[in-house]
Amino acid sequence: MIESVSASIMAPTGPRRLSLGWESAQRPVPSGRVAFVSDLSARPRLVMPLAEHVAAYGRLPGGLTMRMVLDTLRAANLTGRGGAGFPFWKKLQAVATAESRKSPVVIANGSESEPLSKKDALLLKNNPHLVLDGISLVAGMLGAKSAYLYVKDREAHTAVNAAIRERRERGISELRVTIVEAPAGYVAGQETAVVRRIGKGPALPQFSLDRISSSGLRGAPTLLSNVETFAHVAMILRFGAEWYRQGGQGGDRGTRLLTLVGAVGRPGVYELSPGASLAELLREADASDPRAVLFGGYFGRWIDLGAPNTAKFPLDDQALAEHKLSFGAGILGVVGRETCPVVEAAAITEYLAGQSAGQCGPCVHGLPEISTAMARIALSSDVERGMHDLRSVIPLVEHRGGCQHPDGVIQLVRSTVGAFAEEVKLHRSGRCSAQGSHTSVLLPPGASVGTGGAG
Ligand code: SF4
Structure with missing residues (x-):
């Protein structure tokens, strides 16, 4: 271990390491493992x-x-x-x-x-x-x-x-x-x-x-x-x-900054000591009735909170890996009961298809097809065809881009139809568990997508 040359300085403890000195935003947290940093x-x-x-x-x-x-x-x-x-x-x-x-x-x-x-x-x-x-x-x-x-x-x-x-x-x-x-x-x-x-x-x-x-x-x-x-x-x-x-538990035990967005009362940036549970973080963020969380950003994976105790697992890299999740880019997107996660994912897929750099054929042509298939599933317009198209198009696109962009989109799509298989089944019968008109909670501000093109 390297000896510190700043022996007079007390090393910061608890979750507030990177955000040391930003205390004006802090609210006492019982566990002390989650610190709210900013809205x-x-x-x-x-x-x-x-x-x-x-x-x-x-x-x-x-x-x-x-x-x-x-x-x-x-x-x-x-x-x-x-x-x-x-x-x-x-x-x-x-x-x-x-x-x-x-x-x-x-x-x-x-x-x-x-x-x-x-x-x-x-x-x-x-x-x-x-x-x-x-x-x-x-x-x-x-x-x-x-x-x-x-x-x-x-x-x-x-x-x-x-x-x-x-x-x-x-x-x-x-x-x-x-x-x-x-x-x-x-x-x-x-x-x-x-x-x-x-x-x-x-x-x-x-x-x-x-x-x-x-x-x-x-x-x-x-x-x-x-x-x-x-x-x-x-x-x-x-x-x-x-x-x-000493910051927490897991493989990388240091604290990390997370952006928490979506259906929560207190969206913002948090500093987390690995080991705090997802439930603790959601409680601190005033998430009153979360239905699912998208882990890691748009290239991430979902966890469905429908089953009891799902949110009790600790947030550290090893525990997340056991759930096939990761912190990714440090973003957690929460959707509530009023939102259909399949519709949400279809909107994100459409946004991402529009973000292709336009340099590789599989990405340029494949992502819009994947997006259209997701829209068919999300809007219940033709779920069978949507699922069939995903099965046939994904192998033509996966690992064929010049960068990770198409594979990231495919990860999101796979996770969506896997985590919400019951919801997809409901859509097959023309129904949806979410009520009312859908308003996206995870799209970037100002992004205009309509999960269209499902014909
Ligand atoms: S795969 Fe990457 S490099 Fe190729 S078009 Fe898509 S975004 Fe651009």
Whole structure:
């Protein structure tokens, strides 16, 4: 374990680690394992200036070697917070050992191309220095001369810009960090799209046989990870792996930021200690009558809360894996009894079909067909044909895209017809368990889809 160089600083405990100092939003929680951080406006409550940041977290640790850092991050078992959940130390090791004559590059992805996500923008707006600390430490270890922050949210852009200026004025870091604006679009946050955009190309995925860890931005070994991951790196390298693992239970025991949306009284961003139950989180979010939860964002999977005690399982990566779920991009979407989850999923599928980058045939032609099949099932217009079309089209699309987009959509569709088989049966007889006209609770604000085209 790395000895902290900030012995005078008390390591933060409980769920409030990343959101330390954002207490104005806090409401006491009996279990202390879930902390409400912000509502969905995700406005900064306190942009932490550098002096306060150092007072809260301590100075950057010095005297580190790559071996110490890799060992510490491996012992911590920190996994990426952007969606794939890949062990961070492996990513770092791959870039550190890449055979290249080019200097490595570090990219922190805060673009949140998942439209319901608010956690990354909130983190950057409230505590940009923690993310910059992580970038700085990783870049220093790799000998990277440049680093990039890929950001969509305007206020986050402003906060990070001010923080970079502040660090430069105080001589904190000599690393050159460039902010690159992320355009809108679901695929703009995909790994290769980020690399292309920062290289002044379009923010579209690119198929390549090379991993970006060996040949990424302008052919240089590139380490790309989510901004929250860098914030955790900054704390782990200060307080050690043992401290990090005291955050909860499961494989990756550190706290995590989650955006909770949909049919809840208090939608917003939460910081969670793994091990808190889904029921605790839903209670804290004032979810009065939840019917189902979509885990991980639009490429996620559903859990039907119809059966008793379903919500009692703990929220940690291992327990979730047993339910074939994952935190994914850190988004939980809740639907209530008044909503049909099949209709909801059909609307999301239609939205995602419209987000194709238009580069690969199976994606361009297959996703609209999958969307139409889902609409047939959702609207009870021809459920048999819809199910038949899903069975015949999915094999023609799966694993045939230049990126993960089609496979992510297929995962959502499979999970929907699997988790809600009884609902699909009801639709076959022209009925639906939800009452009244459907209003989507999980579509991005302003998205206009009509689950149409089911003819
Ligand atoms: S699979 Fe779809 S989103 Fe991905 S690169 Fe091809 S066309 Fe674009």
